[in-house]
Amino acid sequence: MVDNFNIFAPWFDNLSDQGDFYFVQVIQRKKECNIGSNNNVIKDYHFFDKKSFLSKKEEIVTLCKTFNARAYFWINPRNCKQVQYEIIREVLEAIECNSKKLFKCVSKAIGQRRNTDYKSKWILDFDTKDWNLINKYLDLVRECRPYTNIILYYVPTVNGIHVITLGFDLGQFKQKIAIAKLDNIDIHKDNPSVLYHNDDRTFNN
Structure with a gap:
């Protein structure tokens, strides 16, 4: 549930x-x-x-x-x-x-x-509950402009978690996950959460 x-x-x-x-x-x-x-x-x-x-x-x-x-x-x-x-x-x-x-x-x-x-809130959609993996992505998010106060909430979903953030530099983020050899994740700029x-x-x- x-x-x-x-x-x-x-x-x-x-x-x-x-x-x-x-x-x-x-x-x-x-x-x-x-x-x-x-x-x-x-x-x-x-x-x-x-x-x-x-x-x-x-x-x-x-x-x-x-x-x-x-x-x-x-x-x-x-x-x-x-x-x-x-x-x-x-x-x-x-x-x-x-x-x-x-x-x-x-x-x-x-x-x-x-x-x-209001400042737009985004959803980082993780279909996993592996926090070691999730935190690898979130560490990279924190390194992206504007750098501070980006991550706001953690919302459990059926298969994983939605991390609610403020907007950040997506170009920077994509470069960083490519360098880290991580898969792309779904990022929703104005969607509902469960x-x-x-x-x-x-x-x-």
Whole structure:
């Protein structure tokens, strides 16, 4: 079981504007459920404060268990006004394309539009729990510009860990891992991390 509610809850204390919020989605993944070619969004949540976030934990956990789904927490805050502009753009594009899926415009806009008033947080995605190997990468990250206060949080995942960082010089980093003869890792600049997942079938494989 992966339960990261207590990791993400304190993040709400750092929101600086009443219009800022965090985006959570409960999603069935096609690789875990027989749902066709695309992932299926069960429900979207928009949380402006820690209290409302934690009050929905039981509901989110129930949805995950019922639908064999995962809850995801988008690590960069969103802002109502910025998202509203993005929604307008998405709707106009959908109209131009004669799309019949206008109801998806809101979720798409929120997913695409992080709040630019905050420094962007990145995810270093490790599909391993070998801390000797993980620390080799993190030592190299610390050697990259801007050098200080880069690594912020460690978020457990099903198969490994997400290390949450501030942005750093990717060119420098790629050079350093090449010299160290390390494999490339996935780095996501505005993606969600796992909030909750519990499926015995996953952990028995």
